[in-house]
Each structure stands twice: as C-alpha cells, then as structure tokens.
Amino acid sequence: MKIRHIALSAAALLLAGAAQAVEFKQVDTTKSSLAFSSKQMGVPVPGSFKKFTTQIAFDPAKPTAASTTLEIDLASIDAGSKDANDEVVGKQWFNVKAFPTAKFVSSGVKALGGNRYEALGKMTIKGQTRDIVAPFTFKQDGANGVFDGGFVLKRMDFNIGEGPWADVSAVANEIEIKFHVVAAPAAAAKK
Amino acid sequence: MSSYTQRYSGPAIAAHWLIALLILAAFPLGLYMSDLPLSPNKLKLYSYHKWIGMTVLLLFVPRLLWRLTHTPPKALPMPAWQHKIAEGTHHLLYLLMFLVPLSGWLMSSAKGFQVVYFGVLPIPDLIGKSEELGELLKEVHEALNWGLFGLVGLHVAGALKHHIIDRDSTLRRMLPFGK
Numbered sequence: 316m317k318i319r320h321i322a323l324s325a326a327a328l329l330l331a332g333a334a335q336a337v338e339f340k341q342v343d344t345t346k347s348s349l350a351f352s353s354k355q356m357g358v359p360v361p362g363s364f365k366k367f368t369t370q371i372a373f374d375p376a377k378p379t380a381a382s383t384t385l386e387i388d389l390a391s392i393d394a395g396s397k398d399a400n401d402e403v404v405g406k407q408w409f410n411v412k413a414f415p416t417a418k419f420v421s422s423g424v425k426a427l428g429g430n431r432y433e434a435l436g437k438m439t440i441k442g443q444t445r446d447i448v449a450p451f452t453f454k455q456d457g458a459n460g461v462f463d464g465g466f467v468l469k470r471m472d473f474n475i476g477e478g479p480w481a482d483v484s485a486v487a488n489e490i491e492i493k494f495h496v497v498a499a500p501a502a503a504a505k506k
Numbered sequence: 507m508s509s510y511t512q513r514y515s516g517p518a519i520a521a522h523w524l525i526a527l528l529i530l531a532a533f534p535l536g537l538y539m540s541d542l543p544l545s546p547n548k549l550k551l552y553s554y555h556k557w558i559g560m561t562v563l564l565l566f567v568p569r570l571l572w573r574l575t576h577t578p579p580k581a582l583p584m585p586a587w588q589h590k591i592a593e594g595t596h597h598l599l600y601l602l603m604f605l606v607p608l609s610g611w612l613m614s615s616a617k618g619f620q621v622v623y624f625g626v627l628p629i630p631d632l633i634g635k636s637e638e639l640g641e642l643l644k645e646v647h648e649a650l651n652w653g654l655f656g657l658v659g660l661h662v663a664g665a666l667k668h669h670i671i672d673r674d675s676t677l678r679r680m681l682p683f684g685k
Binding site for chain 1: 544545546547549550552553617618619620621622624625626
C-alpha cells in the first residue's frame with residue numbers, strides 16, 4: 316500500500332517533469348490579495364475583499380492556453396470605514412443578499428511580450444455580465460508564480476451604486492481594481 | 507483721542523472677517539453633517555467642510571505674520587481686567603484658529619480619508635490610518651470646536667458691549683468700509 320503510494324507519487328513527479336514547463340495552479344489565498352480604490356469627491360479611498368477563491372492554470376510556455384476563474388465573496392468587503400462597509404452590502408450597492416458573489420471567468424490570455432499578459436473574460440456582478448480586459452505581469456518567485464495586475468471597472472456598468480449613489484460626482488464611476496495572486500506549481504500539490 | 511479712533515489695517519480687517527465668515531460656515535456644517543446617514547450628500551458636505559477648514563489654516567499663516575509685524579490700534583480705555591480678558595481671548599482665538607483645522611486635518615488622515623483640496627489638490631497625510639487615533643482626534647476636534655464656540659461668543663459679546671453700552675469705536679474700527 317505504502318510502496319504503491321510512493322511509486323504513484325514518483326510517477327506523478329516524473330510526469331510533471333516530462334511536461335517540462337510548470338503550470339501554476341495552486342493559489343495561495345493567504346499571500347494573494349484583491350484590492351480596489353474608489354474616488355470619493357476626488358479623494359482616493361482604498362479598499363479590499365478579504366474572501367475570494369480563484370483557480371488559475373498558467374503555463375508561461377503556453378500562456379494562451381491559460382485560464383482562470385475568480386469568485387469574490389462580496390460581503391467580505393472592506394470599503395475603508397465601518398459606515399461604508401455597512402452601506403455597500405446594501406441594496407443600492409452590491410445587494411449581497413440577492414447577489415452574494417461576483418464572478419470572473421476568463422475566455423483567453425494574450426501574451427503582450429516580456430512578462431506582460433492580458434486576461435480577457437467576463438465579469439458578472441449583481442446580475443450584470445460585461446467583458447473585461449485585465450493586463451497583468453507574471454514573474455517567478457522561487458517555486459511560486461506571482462501574478463500582478465489590475466484594470467478599471469466602471470461601477471455603473473454593473474449598477475453598483477443606485478439611486479442617489481448613481482451620482483458619479485460624489486463617488487466616481489471608475490474603480491481601480493488591483494490583484495496580486497501567488498500560485499504554486501501544480502506538481503507541488505501532489506505530495 | 508485721535509489714536510483711539512485709528513482703524514485696523516485693511517489686510518487685518520479683511521483677514522478678520524473672511525476667517526470669521528469661514529468659521530461661521532464650517533461650524534454649523536460640521537455639527538449638521540456628522541449625524542447624517544452615509545449618502546452622496548454627506549460626502550459632499552464633508553468635503554466642503556474640509557475645504558473651508560483648510561482655507562482657514564491657509565489664511566491663518568499670512569494673518570499671523572501680518573499681526574506679528576504690525577502693531578494693531580491701541581486698546582480703548584477700559585478696566586485692566588477687561589483688557590486682560592480681551593487680550594487672552596484674542597490669543598486663544600489665534601491658537602484655535604490654527605488648532606481646529608489642524609485637528610480636523612489629522613482626524614481626516616487617521617480616519618483614512620485624505621483631504622483633497624477642492625477635489626483636486628491632495629493635502630499630504632501627516633499621520634497614517636488608525637481607528638483609535640481617528641476616534642481620539644474626533645473627540646479633540648469636537649472639544650476644540652466647542653472651545654472656539656465659547657471664545658467667539660465671548661469675543662462677540664465684548665465687541666457688542668463696547669459698541670452698545672460703552673458706545674466706543676472698538677467694533678467700528680474693525681468694520682469693513684468704515685471711516
């Protein structure tokens with residue numbers, strides 16, 4: 316039993332080695348972060364989502380074959396203050412009771428040269444789905460792959476902030492999103 | 507007698523009334539806005555309040571420099587104790603003119619909302635974000651404001667007493683467009 320297990324592991328390692336390139340799949344959520352910055356009356360206010368899950372399959376040798384999905388627990392938002400946190404989960408903003416999660420599903424990845432790439436895909440928030448293009452960089456940090464990127468999301472495309480909050484002179488339409496994802500190679504998971 | 511009718515200088519009069527007007531706008535605005543539920547309107551009022559406060563702080567610097575380099579008109583005859591109270595009130599008013607907006611600026615930074623003057627010019631944060639410090643500075647800002655409120659009341663009462671009861675030129679020589 317034990318021997319078989321070891322043999323299988325060895326075979327898996329060999330296979331992984333045979334694939335030559337490493338595919339970065341195991342996302343380390345403790346090292347990854349999802350942050351955003353809104354502008355309120357011209358004041359940049361930083362925020363973040365504490366809980367999200369993401370699947371990544373990225374092989375730097377074949378970036379165009381890469382894929383990713385991201386699911387954000389919207390109630391885990393930190394919008395900068397307690398007042399803001401209470402407000403943004405409400406009906407006019409994310410309406411988390413009806414739409415607890417936001418989702419991004421990639422449809423493709425483009426290599427832009429160097430370590431620069433671009434993820435294309437569909438973002439769904441509050442029942443609205445829009446095409447998103449998110450440029451990112453990839454670098455290897457030891458055994459891990461590190462993805463850094465961001466894009467500008469227009470909150471009104473997703474009805475984030477309805478009623479009086481639709482006033483983009485108070486809270487700007489453009490929300491800057493920044494992500495930092497650390498993923499271990501797929502083989503490392505098969506211990 | 508003529509030295510007693512001497513008016514304050516133009517810049518002193520302008521700075522006095524301009525800052526008085528700004529304080530009279532910022533104070534009730536601050537009282538009103540802090541209890542509002544979060545709304546775009548609240549965000550706007552907070553910004554206006556902060557812009558007014560920063561303007562006071564900005565005007566305070568040249569005003570103080572002017573005051574330090576120019577001798578104001580001689581005080582009118584009055585009992586020594588009244589003169590002392592008037593002087594003390596003036597000194598404290600100057601101090602609070604500086605400390606009130608400064609405490610608001612620091613409180614803003616501690617609360618994690620940078621002051622961006624007129625929505626375009628970011629004013630540097632002197633301290634980092636900290637919830638406890640933000641709460642403490644809120645208390646300090648409020649206490650200083652009530653102090654300012656009391657002093658302004660005393661200052662106005664004094665000026666009116668001179669104008670109405672003593673019928674001297676104390677108030678008139680600070681009035682704009684006067685003779």
